[in-house]
Amino acid sequence: MLMKAVKKLNKGKGVEITTAAIPEPGPGEVLIRVKVAGICGTDLHIFKWDEWSQKRIKPPVIIGHEFVGEIVQVGFGVNHLRAGQRVSAEGHITCGRCKYCRNGQGHICQDVKLIGVDINGCFAEYICIPAVNVWPVHDDIPDKYAAIFDPLGNAMHAVMVEPVSMKNVLIIGAGSIGLFAIPIAKANGAGKIIVIDPNPMKRDIALKVGADLALDPEDSDLKDKVISVTGKNGPDRLLEMSGSSSALCVGLDLLGNGGSVSLLGIPPNNISINLAEKVIFKGITLHGITGRRMYETWYQCESFLLNHGNLIDPIITHCIDIEDIENGFRWMEANEAVKVLLKII
Numbered sequence: 001m002l003m004k005a006v007k008k009l010n011k012g013k014g015v016e017i018t019t020a021a022i023p024e025p026g027p028g029e030v031l032i033r034v035k036v037a038g039i040c041g042t043d044l045h046i047f048k049w050d051e052w053s054q055k056r057i058k059p060p061v062i063i064g065h066e067f068v069g070e071i072v073q074v075g076f077g078v079n080h081l082r083a084g085q086r087v088s089a090e091g092h093i094t095c096g097r098c099k100y101c102r103n104g105q106g107h108i109c110q111d112v113k114l115i116g117v118d119i120n121g122c123f124a125e126y127i128c129i130p131a132v133n134v135w136p137v138h139d140d141i142p143d144k145y146a147a148i149f150d151p152l153g154n155a156m157h158a159v160m161v162e163p164v165s166m167k168n169v170l171i172i173g174a175g176s177i178g179l180f181a182i183p184i185a186k187a188n189g190a191g192k193i194i195v196i197d198p199n200p201m202k203r204d205i206a207l208k209v210g211a212d213l214a215l216d217p218e219d220s221d222l223k224d225k226v227i228s229v230t231g232k233n234g235p236d237r238l239l240e241m242s243g244s245s246s247a248l249c250v251g252l253d254l255l256g257n258g259g260s261v262s263l264l265g266i267p268p269n270n271i272s273i274n275l276a277e278k279v280i281f282k283g284i285t286l287h288g289i290t291g292r293r294m295y296e297t298w299y300q301c302e303s304f305l306l307n308h309g310n311l312i313d314p315i316i317t318h319c320i321d322i323e324d325i326e327n328g329f330r331w332m333e334a335n336e337a338v339k340v341l342l343k344i345i
């Protein structure tokens with residue numbers, strides 16, 4: 001039996017809408033019929049066939065890792081899930097045996113495999129995934145939100161690593177994860193939220209979802225404008241979502257003494273920063289943020305979506321059929337779209 005699937009078939013730009021065999025769930029696995037999926041920046045990297053994907057991706061592979069669907073079959077030994085359940089899933093498949101898996105830090109597993117990157121993903125009619133990765137979706141969370149637990153979880157992890165309550169937060173980079181971080185920080189009782197991004201459409205969405213100030217990094221009064229909102233001590237927390245080295249330097253400059261940084265944006269190259277002046281003497285704490293905490297972040301996202309889900313609506317800019325996926329990539333590439341959802345069935 002064949003299914004529709006979006007594959008990275010060749011080394012080079014683009015993806016193919018093609019067919020693949022419907023996978024069969026092995027012991028401990030479930031087969032899920034995918035309903036809605038989200039296009040991530042990672043998928044765009046793979047589409048563009050940039051340096052990172054050339055090193056990491058081994059075609060052919062079905063791409064995609066953000067989704068909601070319905071269980072159609074459970075494998076041997078899976079007793080806690082059943083056909084018909086609406087589910088999403090953690091896309092990081094951990095080894096379960098390494099030091100970090102065993103001490104509750106599966107997000108930094110030494111032998112992690114990513115769906116849609118290392119193994120077949122969810123831009124297809126069906127996906128097979130270990131039952132331990134499956135997240136049953138609460139009835140009151142609609143598909144459009146359930147499909148994006150994964151990137152929402154990245155934002156949640158970045159915000160929650162240190163308290164934001166009554167603190168001023170600076171977010172650099174207003175892609176979907178940076179934008180999700182705004183209502184999450186607000187829901188956590190943050191003080192002022194300032195966003196820096198070069199794209200006017202994204203700055204506009206940032207304001208719509210609760211930012212107090214959205215600035216262009218080229219603004220010559222950037223520092224004064226941040227100080228006018230946060231007071232002379234500057235922001236207490238920095239969420240670096242852009243991966244830009246100049247942006248990180250600006251953020252560290254603005255950050256107040258004793259502040260903390262969540263580093264989530266992936267810089268393409270080595271970054272040079274004045275550690276002594278910008279980090280050590282200021283008493284700054286740096287946190288590397290990867291994936292989602294399993295499964296604490298998922299419970300936090302569930303609570304957020306149940307209570308504040310509608311706040312993220314302006315971030316979901318497009319919903320298209322899977323056949324039109326190439327348009328989705330083009331819009332993202334041209335900075336005309338933020339979160340693009342794919343209807344699979």
Ligand SMILES: [Zn+2]
Pocket residue numbers: 040041042065066150151
């Ligand atoms: Zn993603």
Ligand SMILES: [Zn+2]
Pocket residue numbers: 094095096097098099100101102109110111112
């Ligand atoms: Zn592990």
